[in-house]
Amino acid sequence: MPSSSAVTQLLGDWRSGDADALDKLTPLVYEELRRLAHHYMRSERSDHTLQATGLVNEAFVHLAGMEVAWKDRVHFFAIAARLMRRILVDYAKARGSLKRGKGIVADTLRDEVTPDPTAANVDIIELDDALNRLAEIDARKCDVVVLHYFGGLNYDEVAQSLEISAATVHRELRFAKAWLANECKND
Numbered sequence: 001m002p003s004s005s006a007v008t009q010l011l012g013d014w015r016s017g018d019a020d021a022l023d024k025l026t027p028l029v030y031e032e033l034r035r036l037a038h039h040y041m042r043s044e045r046s047d048h049t050l051q052a053t054g055l056v057n058e059a060f061v062h063l064a065g066m067e068v069a070w071k072d073r074v075h076f077f078a079i080a081a082r083l084m085r086r087i088l089v090d091y092a093k094a095r096g097s098l099k100r101g102k103g104i105v106a107d108t109l110r111d112e113v114t115p116d117p118t119a120a121n122v123d124i125i126e127l128d129d130a131l132n133r134l135a136e137i138d139a140r141k142c143d144v145v146v147l148h149y150f151g152g153l154n155y156d157e158v159a160q161s162l163e164i165s166a167a168t169v170h171r172e173l174r175f176a177k178a179w180l181a182n183e184c185k186n187d
Contacts, residue, residue, distance in 0.1 A: 007073040035152075130184055
């Protein structure tokens, strides 16, 4: 994994107009995004038509075209997390069936928040709806979930991105997971 400072430097160079910086940055962040997407897709059904590489490609095209004042690696991956969530939800909706949106992050989150692993599956659209309701109640808790599960950021990185402590991230995540588990089982 590339150093955080190398990615941060390249993001800064890119923001300053250095076109070569994007060429150097791409392989560094692309591989990290690919690993993250592969993790999401691991629990998806084998005949799923969206592959990890496709998810990363679509996310990266959007990221490369964004006019963002990138602060650092954590900021980049925080935005990538939100973007990947949107792509996954849009893809599930485009497939025309809630059942086709199952898996990806929802199963990973469900496994952590549902005490009974045989409980009904949560699909990505249902999870997105629950996250939107959580954001209306407490946007920071929603951000913690999105950054951790969709962005793959660890507690320290989430804390840095949201300018809170890692202990607060832990508390917010525990609450949010319990709340989401309750919401998803009631839908």
